Each structure stands twice: as C-alpha cells, then as structure tokens.
Amino acid sequence: MTPRNTNISRLLYGVVDIFRKREKEFSISEIDRAWDDCEQRIKRAASRNAMRRRISIWSGAAAAAAAVILVFWPDGADLADTPGLTTIQDITTYALNTEVATTSGHIINIVPGCDTTMVEQNRASINCLANGMVMVNGRPVSGDAGNPSADRYCQLAVPKGRRAEIEFADGTHLWANSDSRVVYPLEFSQDKREIYVSGEVYLDVAPDKNHPFIVRNTDFNVTVLGTSFNIMAYGNGAPSQVVLVSGKVDVDNSSNGTVTMSPGQLVDITGSAISSPRNVDVTTYVSWKDYMLVYSDKSLADVFSRLNICYGREFVLSSDVADIKVTGKLYLKDDIEDVLHAIAFSAPVRYEESGDSIYVFRTGCAGTAP
Template sequence: MEKRKFKVHHHVARKLIEHAREQERHVTPEELDDLWRHVEEQVFIEKRKNSRRHILYVTTALSAAVIFFCIFWLGKQFIPFYADDDSIADFAKYAQVEEATNKDILLLIPGKTDVVVKDTDVNIIYSHNGTVVVNSDTIDQRKTLEKEREFNQLIIPKGKRTRLTLADGTHLWANSGTRVVYPSHFEKNRREIYVEGEVYLDVFRNESAPFIVKTKDFQVQVLGTVFNVSAYPSEGMSSVVLVKGSVNVKNYEKEQVKLAPGQLVNIHTGQLNTPKNVDIEPYVCWVKNMLMYTDEPLDRVFKKLNLYYGREFILELEVKEMLISGKLDLKEKLEDVLHTISFSAPIYYEKFDDKIYVRKERMINKLNY
C-alpha cells in the first residue's frame, strides 16, 4: 500500500511541475496549497478504490474457501475411499522402532515402558475404555481421550504369533515377522491400521466407519468381513485373500479391484494383478498353526519355516527347485517337521553353527544311513 501511495504522489507532483513549466511563471503559495489539496483529494479517491478492491478480493477469497470446504466435507461424507490424512503411514515410516529380539514379542504403547512378552502365542485385548490386557495381565488402564491420536506398535519376531483384539471389537491374528501399527482407540468415522508382514482379520462391522488396512504399496478397505493380508517388505509379492464379505484393494496409483469370497489378488511392486479364484485354506491355515502347500518349491516352504521357527536354512540349488505337496503341523518340533518333509522329498539336513543345511539326498547317503 505504501508503494502505491508513493506512485500516486509522484504522478501528481510531476503534473504540478509540468504545469508550472508550461506557465513559465512563479507559482504563488496559494496556488501551491490548492494543488496539494487536489493531491490529497486524489489520494483519498484512490484509497477508496483500493479499499473496494480489497473488500472484493477478501470476499472472493472467503467465498472460494467456503466452496472448497463444502466440496471437501461432501467428499469425506460420500467418497469412502479417500486418503486425506496419511498420518498412520507416516508414523509407521518414520517411527524409531526398537528391533524385536529373536525371542520376545514387543508391544509399544505411548507413555508406557515397552512391554516384552516371552510367550510364543500371545493374546492382547484392547477395550473401548483404554484398558489393555496381555494374557490375562492388565498392563494399562488409562482413560483415553477422544481427541487423542496415539499409535501403538506390535512387533512379532520370527517364531512367534499373536492374537490382537482392537478397541472396536475387530480380531486380528499377526503372523511371525510382522509389525502392526494401530491407535489405542478409533475415531467415530475412521478405522485404520498399518501392516508389515501377514495378518488375518475378522473385522467388526460398522457401516459408518470403514476399516482400512494400509501397507507400503496398497491398502484394503472393508466394512465388516474376514480376509488375509500378506505384505512382507522382504518379498516382492504381496497378496490379499478374501474369506467372506467384500473388500476393495487399492494401490497408490488409484487403481483398485473388488474381491469376492474365495478370490485372491497378488500385488507385485505396487501393481495389482487380476483377481483369481483359489482354495483359500492354504493361505489362511497358518492361523491354526498349519502349513499347506501344493506343488510348491521347497525354497518357499523353507522361507515360511524360517518365519515360523526363527531358524536359518541354507538350501542347495537343486533343493530350492524341488516341488512338494503336503501339510505340516507347526505345533510340532522343528525336528519332527523336517523329518516329515524328508519323507516327501529326497533331501537330508545337517546342523552347523545354528544354521540348518538342506541338501539333495544321493545314493551314498542312503547307504550310510
């Protein structure tokens, strides 16, 4: 505004000088006073114009803001698959996470000392009033405020599994080598969790608050249903299998597919494949501590055993490519499981320095045996 005032004064003063030169005579004080009064009148008129322009600008801006807010609000009400707030994904990405040990499950609750659970199978229950119970032991009884948005973390190492009941009544089974990020309580119209690894969910139905599972490459939205999500960061392929109900799977390029019960969709480096019909049991039987496989390469079978038992397996190239079919009871000792596999495939195993080497069985081994 000051700059504009200067321009107005400069313009009128220049006219005054030009007028004096044209007249080529001395300007009297009275005439000079009249001219400066004229300058002030011009400045006042210009201020009024600027004021009107300013009011018009402010009114236009406010109107635009109101229209934008209405569109935004309507979008949130009628477009369920929005991503306006990615705070849980940001938290999961940037949070300083203490690595879980090879033996213990780690539960991180804001404002509390880290909870270390040494049991293999753990049951954690969150109630709507803020109470947290781990295997019958109450570890937190804080009353959470509705405006609070705190994220808990559950970190399951290899060889361990956990059942988690969220504050809304949703049941979640977390497989070995999994991290789950979730709030202590859900907002009225928003239920979101973040997963790295594998989870099986039985979602409590709430039509006013869709349930969203976010991962690094995609997200799954449901109202109330049962499904399995596998999204291990170390693997290039992720998957979603629907047991019952309906789910939408969406990547971050806004592509999405809708699954029917008994369907699976694979996600490869963020790209959605075409859904296909499958036998869902091999994908979800881990919840019952079982492992089923049909014409599966032994390499993939032993990767799963690495998760379930937390042991490192070194496979010969010939062994990796062997195809095998069968069923394993993961409640059994690893020694018994390996013995069962050796009946189905020509392999043998040796233990050295905490590692298990799996080799192709040859005739000389049989003779020695």
Template sequence: MIRKLISDDPRVRFEEPDLPKARKREMWHIIRKATVKKNPARFLPSPRARMWILGAAAAVAAVLVMLPLLDEKPGEKEYFTIRDIETDFDPTVGDVLLKSGDRTVRVEADHADVVYESEGKMTVNSQEITPKREDAEEKREIEIDQLIVPYGKMASLTLDDGTIIWVNSGSKLLYPSTFADDKREVFLIGEAYFDVAKDENRPFTLMTDGLNVEVRGTSFNVSAYGNEPLQTVALVSGNVDVRDEDGKMTCQMAPDQLFSYNRLLGETGIRNVDVEEYTSWIHGYLLLRNESLDMLFTRIGRHFNVRINYDPLQMRNITVSGKLDLQYGIGKALETIAITAPITWVEESGEVAVELRSR
C-alpha cells in the first residue's frame, strides 16, 4: 500500500490482520439482506433474462450437470480459489506491471504488449524475458501470473493458447502462466476485450467479482471495475454463457447483446446493442450513444489518469452521442464533448473540475 509519510512519522507500523475477500463478500450479503433488499433474492433476473433462462432450460441443465465440480470437494485446494487472491491495487499510480514466476516486469511505455510463447518463453514489448518458475515436480498449484494496468496505460496480452486480450486502464488480470489441460480460467477486475482462441476441449471461463463468463471461441468485452456496481458483458461474435459465481443463474448470450449485472441490487438484464460502443476503446476512441456524462467522465478519467471533479447527480442526466477520439489528450476530448454538452472546465494542478455552463 502506498502511503505518504507525515513529516514526524516515527516509522512504526502495527500488524494488520487480513480480511479475506470471501469473508468480505459474506459480510456484504448479510448487510444487503438487512438493508437494500429486505427480501433476499440473491440473484433476480430481469423479466427478459428470465425468459432466456426458461427458453434455454435444457442448455442450463446441461451446463449445471457439467459443472458440479465447483461445489464439490471443498477441502481440496482448487485452482478456483483465484477469486480469493488479493486483488486490491492502487490504479492511480505507477507503470504497467507484469508479475510472472519470480519476475516483476515494469513497463514504462503507455502501452504494454505481452506475448506468452511456448515453453515458458515470453516477450514484453518485443523484449524477451524468461521468468524462473518452480520445478514441475514441486508444483502443486497452477502458478498465477498478474498483469496490472494503472490509469493512463493500456496493455495487450497474447496467452499461450493464442487468446488475445486487450486490457483497459485501471484493470488487473490474473491468469495461469500455462493453462491446464481441461480448462482455461482467468480473473478480471476492470475492463478488457477478449478474442478467445477456439479449443473444444478446454472451455474458457472469465471470472469477475460476481460473474462467470463461459466461452468457446468468441470475442467479447467485459467491464467489471471494483468501484462500480454495474458489470457488463458485450458479445461481439460466437456465443457465451454468463452465470453468477454461485452458479445459480445462467444466461445464454447471442452476438450484439449486452448482459448487465448490478452487483448491489443483484439485478440482471440483457438487451440488444451496437457492440462497437463497448469495444471501440481498443482502437483509441469511444463510440458513444446516449452516454451519460457521469459515466463518460469516469471512463476518460481512467484513460488519462486525471481526476475529474464534478457533481455526479447533475451530470448523470446529460447524455452525449458520437465518436470521441482519445488520441489528442484530455483537453481535446473535453472540447469535443463541450460541442454538444453544456459544460465548462478548468484544469488545475493535474485535476479537472467540470461544471455546467451557465447561460
């Protein structure tokens, strides 16, 4: 944890007990039951999603039969505990970090391109690195690598199965350095676009804090930031099954659909969208359709790693549409937004304050 020292700091610290993520989730469920949802429906599909579930009942049954493993053998150390890896990080500082085996690679460039080749070889921005790993014999668990992308940075990642992942600013991706023989599982906090290589024998599962997205060969975008209750999955091609982490709800998605899950209210929904709105960021621009300024400022603040101060309640009701180029800096981006939205802003000591323009 990065913390500024106070000048007379005696450099004494006290041990802090750990609050495991699983415990924290339990606590939140109890609090939510007693407050937001007095009537505890853990996962309430929207009418539309419910229809899907009925329609796809056979498929759901099949999937549920296929996956009883998740709840079985609770004592055994399953790789599934990837969810419980400490995922806290400060996205506002630092460079792109790649943690692999005993190596931590820091990438100073704004874009990191990481490629896992065969036999444990890998390259970062075309430079070869070879992390030392435990001997296969000693290895009991699968080694988990981490890619941390702070605000203002982006990364692309090619895994050893040929899957390509674009990781957006303020995100953390966990994945095994080599996939197992029977499954491919990765965990995401933040936003990423996935182009998953087809492999009939090894289903690909993307996990977020709350959802599992099960994939065969396909491309899709997932947004699951830790500080936002809304998570979305936008499917570009192929098909995916989205389920909640307890496996109680499953929803099949078709291309050009957006699945959304509100972690707080436990509500899900599915609708048809122009998926380009959700994937354009990998090309350096945002395609916006009735995007609220509240959400938009959050997105570009992350992209440029600039704190944008505004009244969220005021900005939530103003929407903009169009193509917003992110290549020319935050000032230019705000200028573009201001063509249609009634805003003014001042930049001061690295922060931006946005207000409504008075007439």
C-alpha cells in the first residue's frame, strides 16, 4: 500500500505540471476565486487532520494550482493524468468522470482522505458506521467524516469473479455482484439517501419515510422509501432491469416519466425507454445474492454468460450448444470445476480448458480446444 503522502505528492506534481501548461487559459478572477477556495480547503483539512498526522505538502503555490484545476478546469479538458480531481457535482456526473480500473483483479474500495483499499479475497464486507468510519473486512478505514457533499464520495469496484457487500449507517444492506461498481457518500445528506450503481446489485433498503433512497444509473433512477429489489445494468447492449421483491419503487428517466412497480414485477430499460411492469418469478433474478443461479427454460448461452460474470472466465460455446434449453439450479461455489461438472451432468455437453478459456461442446460431437 503506497503511503498517502507519496500519493498526494505524485498528484500535486502532476497537477502543477498541467497547470503550468494551461495557466494562460485561466482569468484573473478565476485565480482569485481559486485562492479563496484554496484557503477554505486548507482550513477544513487542518480541522480534519487534528487527530491525524498533518500533511505539510498542502501549502503554497502547489495547493493554489490544485485548487484552480479542481474548481475551474476548462470544459473538455483531459483529466486522465490527474486521477482523483473532481469538482463539486452530482453523484452521477462524479461517477461517470471517475471510473475505477479493476485490471488488478482485486476488489477496490476508495474512501476520501484515505489510502485505497485493495481486497485480494473473493469477497469483501464493508460497513459504513454513523461516525464516518468505514470498516473493510473488519479493518477500520478512517475517512473525512462530517461532510456529505458531492466531493466526498466513496467508490467500490468489484471485478469479475468477486463479490462485495455494503452495510450503510442507516441499516440499508447492498450486495454487489461481480463486475459492478457502487459510488456512495461517507454519510447520507439530511434530505435524501443517494448512491450510483452500475453492474448488478441487490438492495434491502431500511425504511425511512422522511428520507427517500435513490439509486442512480446513467439511464434511469430508482426511488424507494423501504424495500428490497434487484438492479442489473451492465451496459453491454442488453436491457437494464429492475426487479422488485417487496415494497414499492418508482423507476424514472428523462424521457418516459415515472413507472411505479409492485412486488414480483420487472421492468426493462433500453436507452430512454422503460417497459411496462410485468410479473416474473423474482427468484430467477435475485438468487445470485445467495450464491445460486436459478434458471427456467434458459439457453446455455444465457447460463454461461452469467457464469462469465460470476467467475471472470471466458466460455466459448460450439454452435450446437448455445441454444440448448435448460432448467435447474447451480450453486455458485468457489471452484468453477464443480459448477461445470453439474452442468455436464444435467445437459449433453462436455468441456475443455485451454489457456484462459473454457470450450464447451455437445457430447458425442467432434471438437477440441485449440
């Protein structure tokens, strides 16, 4: 884990270099406002760090340059070389501008003012406590509590083959499936509870009629007071889906207005279109939370597509396998070999591993892995 001071030094050197290259683009009034903003940030940082080691690097012209970049970066500027720089903005804009890479294969949790936590295990459990403290797999992570503004967001990134859970301070419980991302505040604001998700999550929202819980995505929002539901929004060309288990939710976007759902219903979201709610067996859509994959009259192509997300393995199906229809239940164990044995036992298929891919053929038919 890299020391925090080293991270900040690297960030500020990058900021100063970029600012020097672009300084002529900022007006005097913008620089004056940046100085004012810088002073306020330093005061807040000093207060927050009273119980921690002080970071002397936040001073002088370097901090002023950082403040200018943070607050007044010109439209269309490339922030790729200065990770972590954001303006105060709504959670969706923040999420879209701060994508977290999971190329390491580890679960990543980022808390403002702290080192990034990388979890090497297959699962992570995160607890957000009422005092602003965050626990990751039982270990405390101290963040900047007391300021739920839009520049204090935490982020959880779960790569393929991994799982994570978050328990928020209000009692809401979130399960994040593989290949998913959650952006959330250290503390919810006084008027609403709000997070951003992509991928697949299951939520059991703590009831609070005075503080609606809002789940945001690029294409839609889900608003609830207290309920259990599943969201699948991988953004891979397939429709996003909201499945309601209990309670009542409103799904809205900028084009179709609001659709109200009742328990046992599903809606599809394709671009700006929200379908009418239809009744479904919710078990099929939420069983992943309990490490099961339940399917009824589904093609093996659909089943292996889900296994790709759950295990992060690439499955290559022969043309005579993809359309085989199956019904059953798979226990998503840690060992993919056990899952493949179960499929081969119930369907006329065999499989071979080659490199990082698993090739699936119909039993009795010719075909070998390359």
